[in-house]
Amino acid sequence: MNIKTTQPTPKTEAELLYRAHQLAGMTLGELAAIAGIIPPPDLKRDKGWVGQLLEWHLGATAGSKPIPDFIELGIELKTIPISYQGKPLETTFVCVAPLIGVQGLQWRSSHIRQKLARVLWVPVEGERDIPLEDRHVGSALLWSPNAEEEAQLQQDWEELMDMIVLGQVETITGRHGEVLQLRPKAANSKVLTEAYGANGQPIKTLPRGFYLKKQFTSQLLQRHFI
DNA sequence: AGGTGATCATCT
């Protein structure tokens, strides 16, 4: 996308939320014009384009660095593509899963828990029959997991991490976990990383990431409107 | 290679 400058970073949660709400109703074409960029024809070769455009408009600082988007505020920014019915069209990538050095890892101190502690969700129309530049931004919501959501996340995380510790990472599929799943996260299926094998020996396997299932994100979006 | 931003596209 090659954006050189960005908007100023918001100093407070209220300022961030205010800025996000101002974007509601605008199209991606309008936002691209303001940022001085040309929208790609589609997202096939620019899968992160929408997220990066919103980062620019909201003054996110992290870029591709492994820190929160709004470091001072401890807030993650996630755009989420929604259907005509207002439901998520895709699962949501959260972070890469650790596959080694995971003995004794606890949910409370986990990277994923910190990532999900406070998230600014920005819904964006995502149906592929809507031209990218005509898609509208929806109303943002600032979310933290409630007790039930956190319990669900913890349960799935513990199940998945138990399997990883036991050297069963290659038996894990996207069907494991109720709200959180583990799936490949790499440039392609030739990329390999270190993990534990079934007998505790080191093996090479696909890097994996944690993803939130659509049912989970759908409910948290709905919760906002209740 | 590992991280950021995610969606694509094939299979069931």
Added chain:
DNA sequence: AGATGATCACCT
């Protein structure tokens, strides 16, 4: 149709 497994671009 929906979900899983695979993939794309860019940065460090």
